[in-house]
Amino acid sequence: MEMKQINDLREIQLKIEELTHAYVQCIDDNRLEEWPEFFTEDCLYQIISRENDERNFPASLIYCDSKGMLKDRITAHRQANIFEAHVYRHIVSSIRITSHENDTYTVHSNYAVFQTRVNGNSEVYNVGKYIDKVIFEDDQPKFKEKKVIYDTLVIPTLLVTPI
Structure with missing residues (x-):
């Protein structure tokens, strides 16, 4: 691989890492x-258990197949859902570009989400991996697909906030 190709790939990786961290x-x-602005208009956002994903079962905790659905999700989160106040803190591993085809990059990373409730207690809330399809629009990376595959067997509270 030529030095220019290596530098181009590093630049792409850095931009995708920045997308993930932002x-x-x-x-x-x-x-x-x-949050919806990280996605393309015709996107897919899915939170699914590892077991369902491995068995190709479509049942997901959250399934949104457009930016409009993501916006609706946030509106419901803010106006309709009732849940205990909490904050999240994500820890995300380094990303790994696993393939590149037709201007779409497939990216894998692992995550852990800690939840802190108003009483100050923090706990591991959810752990798993992201499998993302990333494209570039006007030289900016966007999620075409974000599949959140969780390993956590029991989610201790209502899952209302995106992971």
Whole structure:
């Protein structure tokens, strides 16, 4: 591989890493109205158990197949859902680009989400992996697909905030 190709690939990786870190910071900072902007208009956002994903069962905790559905999710989160106040803190592993085809990058990373409730107690809330399809729009990376595959067997509270 030529040096220019290596540098181009590093630049792409850095941009995708920045997308991932900005995404989780947006959630952790409770700026959820900005969250849909990390996605393309015709996107897929899915939170699914490892067991269902491995068996190709479609049942998901959350399934949104457009940016409009993501916006609706946040509106429901803010106006209709009742849940105990909490904050999230994500820890995300380094990303790994596993394939590149037709201007779409497949990216894998692992995550852990800690939840802190108003009483100050923190606990591991959810652990798993992200499998993302990333494309570039105007030289900016966007999620075409974000599949959140969780390993956590029991989610201790209502899952209302994106992971």
